[in-house]
Amino acid sequence: MEHQHKKHSEHQNHSHHNHHTHQGHEHQGYGQHGGNPPHGHAHHDHHKMMIEDFKKRFWVSLVISIPVLVLSPMIQDFMGFELVFNGNLYVLFALSSLAFFYGGWPFLKGLKDEVKKGALGMMTLIAVAITVAYAYSTAVVFGLEGKMFFWELVTLIDIMLVGHWIEMKSVLGASKALELLVSMMPSEAYRISGDGSVEKVKLDELQKGDHIQVKPGAQIPADGLIFKGESHLNESMLTGESKPVKKREGDTVIGGAINGNGTLRIEVKGAGKDSYLNKVITMVREAQKTKSKTQNLADRAAKWLTYIALTVGFGTLVVWIALGFDFVYALERMVTVMIISCPHALGLAVPLVVAISTTISAQNGLLIRNRTAFENSRRISIIVFDKTGTLTQGSHEVIRIVPLQDGINERELLRLATAVEQYSEHHIAKGLLRKAKSEGISIPHAEDFKYEPGIGVSAIVEGQKIEAGGNGILKKINRSDTEYTDSSAETKVFFLSNGEIIGFVSFADQIRKASFGAIKTLHKNNIKTLLLTGDSEDVAQDVANRLAMNKFMANVLPHEKQEKLRELQAQGEFVAMAGDGVNDAPALAQADVGIAVGSGADIAAETADIILVNSDPQDIVNLILFGKVTYRKMIQNLIWALGYNVLTIPLAAGVLYSYGFVLEPAIGAIFMILSTIIVALNAQILKNKIKKSQINI
Ligand code: ADP
Ligand code: MG
Numbered sequence: 001m002e003h004q005h006k007k008h009s010e011h012q013n014h015s016h017h018n019h020h021t022h023q024g025h026e027h028q029g030y031g032q033h034g035g036n037p038p039h040g041h042a043h044h045d046h047h048k049m050m051i052e053d054f055k056k057r058f059w060v061s062l063v064i065s066i067p068v069l070v071l072s073p074m075i076q077d078f079m080g081f082e083l084v085f086n087g088n089l090y091v092l093f094a095l096s097s098l099a100f101f102y103g104g105w106p107f108l109k110g111l112k113d114e115v116k117k118g119a120l121g122m123m124t125l126i127a128v129a130i131t132v133a134y135a136y137s138t139a140v141v142f143g144l145e146g147k148m149f150f151w152e153l154v155t156l157i158d159i160m161l162v163g164h165w166i167e168m169k170s171v172l173g174a175s176k177a178l179e180l181l182v183s184m185m186p187s188e189a190y191r192i193s194g195d196g197s198v199e200k201v202k203l204d205e206l207q208k209g210d211h212i213q214v215k216p217g218a219q220i221p222a223d224g225l226i227f228k229g230e231s232h233l234n235e236s237m238l239t240g241e242s243k244p245v246k247k248r249e250g251d252t253v254i255g256g257a258i259n260g261n262g263t264l265r266i267e268v269k270g271a272g273k274d275s276y277l278n279k280v281i282t283m284v285r286e287a288q289k290t291k292s293k294t295q296n297l298a299d300r301a302a303k304w305l306t307y308i309a310l311t312v313g314f315g316t317l318v319v320w321i322a323l324g325f326d327f328v329y330a331l332e333r334m335v336t337v338m339i340i341s342c343p344h345a346l347g348l349a350v351p352l353v354v355a356i357s358t359t360i361s362a363q364n365g366l367l368i369r370n371r372t373a374f375e376n377s378r379r380i381s382i383i384v385f386d387k388t389g390t391l392t393q394g395s396h397e398v399i400r401i402v403p404l405q406d407g408i409n410e411r412e413l414l415r416l417a418t419a420v421e422q423y424s425e426h427h428i429a430k431g432l433l434r435k436a437k438s439e440g441i442s443i444p445h446a447e448d449f450k451y452e453p454g455i456g457v458s459a460i461v462e463g464q465k466i467e468a469g470g471n472g473i474l475k476k477i478n479r480s481d482t483e484y485t486d487s488s489a490e491t492k493v494f495f496l497s498n499g500e501i502i503g504f505v506s507f508a509d510q511i512r513k514a515s516f517g518a519i520k521t522l523h524k525n526n527i528k529t530l531l532l533t534g535d536s537e538d539v540a541q542d543v544a545n546r547l548a549m550n551k552f553m554a555n556v557l558p559h560e561k562q563e564k565l566r567e568l569q570a571q572g573e574f575v576a577m578a579g580d581g582v583n584d585a586p587a588l589a590q591a592d593v594g595i596a597v598g599s600g601a602d603i604a605a606e607t608a609d610i611i612l613v614n615s616d617p618q619d620i621v622n623l624i625l626f627g628k629v630t631y632r633k634m635i636q637n638l639i640w641a642l643g644y645n646v647l648t649i650p651l652a653a654g655v656l657y658s659y660g661f662v663l664e665p666a667i668g669a670i671f672m673i674l675s676t677i678i679v680a681l682n683a684q685i686l687k688n689k690i691k692k693s694q695i696n697i
Helices: 040-071 073-079 088-103 105-117 122-141 150-182 276-289 293-322 327-340 344-363 371-379 387-391 410-421 427-438 471-476 513-524 537-547 558-570 582-590 602-607 618-653 665-688
Strands: 188-192 198-202 211-214 223-228 231-234 245-247 264-270 366-368 382-386 397-403 447-452 456-461 464-469 491-497 500-508 528-532 551-553 575-579 593-597 610-612
Touching (some): 040 073, 040 088, 040 105, 040 150, 088 105, 105 122, 105 150, 122 150, 122 293, 150 327, 276 366, 293 327, 293 371, 293 618, 327 618, 344 366, 344 371, 344 618, 344 665, 371 593, 371 618, 382 387, 382 558, 382 582, 387 528, 387 537, 397 410, 397 427, 410 427, 410 456, 410 464, 410 491, 427 491, 427 500, 471 491, 513 528, 513 618, 528 558, 537 551, 558 582, 582 593, 618 665
Parallel strands (some): 382 528, 382 575, 528 551
Antiparallel strands (some): 188 198, 188 211, 211 264, 223 264, 231 245, 366 610, 397 500, 456 464
């Protein structure tokens, strides 16, 4: 599922495992955006293990901290008691060493990994800070003139450990939504064997073509076609549509949906890896792995922050000593600077939002394949719509069958028409075949089927070359559909036999109800709308008028759609394209934001940045809104994370010393962790933002 490479370079941000996400966090894979794609439960478990590890180290360190505090001369002084015994300093040293090596281990190991990778980050900062503090205090125990730093060291370690513990829990929460998608597939299925008996099988034993039975209330284990039974299915986790959908014989079902009140027998069309749900999950994972521009910005900022912190940290040490302060005092300031400037919040600011937003979108029927495009949806100034299947239902009911040649009656025209249309996926073809079926027509054999996107189809039927299409096909024989205009705005498809017109069939296609509201909302938000269709002038005008769209163009060929988009872009427009068909693929790829609507052609989905599962034009509005909200959250988080550092670094360095304000390392650590938690909580708020009811841009 590689992205289609696009004209705009910003669309091609594929990360290659650099894992800057956590800015050199040692704990790769803590986040769901780790280098290697996480795989389901294994990843989940690893994550949980790391959380347990931090938790254990925290509690142990905390217990060790108590005697360290009690034994520290400074604390004793402060509390007004004295506990001195033979070798008390060595006990203090031993306990602190334990806390340093056991509690500080994740950070020390992180330092090693970051140095090895050449990507210094927050682990480096923490490790340098605690190591310096520990080494210096140790030297004091063994005779160096100075003050010990032990109780500050152990409390700092405690706070860092608890901070990581909490942070990882919230990251886990963010990836849970995806796990939820994964868990929607049952692990077993009931297969109907040849003799009609039903046997329980493991999900991965299911194969295409198998017949399965699904009981009321059970989850559908694979994509397929109902061949017996009817029921209401709840597909809300897949499409966001909360109302159960009625399905009966001949309807398709998606694995992961929940069966309602009826027993269904289903022929499996896609199981395991080939299932729709699996594709969605892969897509969401891919999207979470790739980096958008905003993400890259955050990563760069975090890297710089590390260098700045190291420089300012050592600079602080030098300055305070130069000012004539104790070494230990200068050291404390340095440690505080390094701790407080950990680019922790910065590292999480964007990934957390991404994890939540991509997953929630997927659950609501918006599949995001290109995150930069998604974040850019806030800039859309014009949306180009395809007509058939996008703004309209693509229902294409046959209205009239009009033979135009002697010797050909309606039934014969329909018969020849179905012969050529039987291999086409177009809504026109489907409508025609439905009609033929209801009339009981047996479809003749056809050879040499050809499809010219935007023009029509042709095939050899019973020795004659039958062609079908709109104005494009008439043009070839120097005719025009204007000869056939009448008051009705119907889609007319003309049929030629060996280059002679033999008649036409007209179709009615209903505008989707949601289209009206969607267009209106877009206009209200100063987004222009343009209709580009391969259909005739009449029909295009009718639809554009009824929807009150800004402009329309009819008889547009696929490459012309793309050219038109390029033209708009040259005029400075930020163009979105919404389309469903093969003929829309080039335009979808050209658009700044390509939106594939519904269960249309796969190729359209593959060139699009975003796929709307529900064929609901209102989802385009939702998408723009959610893109906006997501982007806003990212920026909020970035500002918070960066702003916090900008403010606290000078404080930690001691610029307010003359006003009597100096930050202790442990307080610095608390601030650092608070900022991280705020960023995480802010991202979580997104969850409530997509609830359809409250969507309104
Ligand atoms: P839209 O841009 O509205 O989605 P298309 O580009 O898919 O429309 O189709 C444009 C025109 O091409 C149709 O209006 C029709 O005239 C012709 N056409 C496409 N596919 C077929 C087909 N299978 N049979 C007949 N005509 C077709
Ligand atoms: Mg179309």
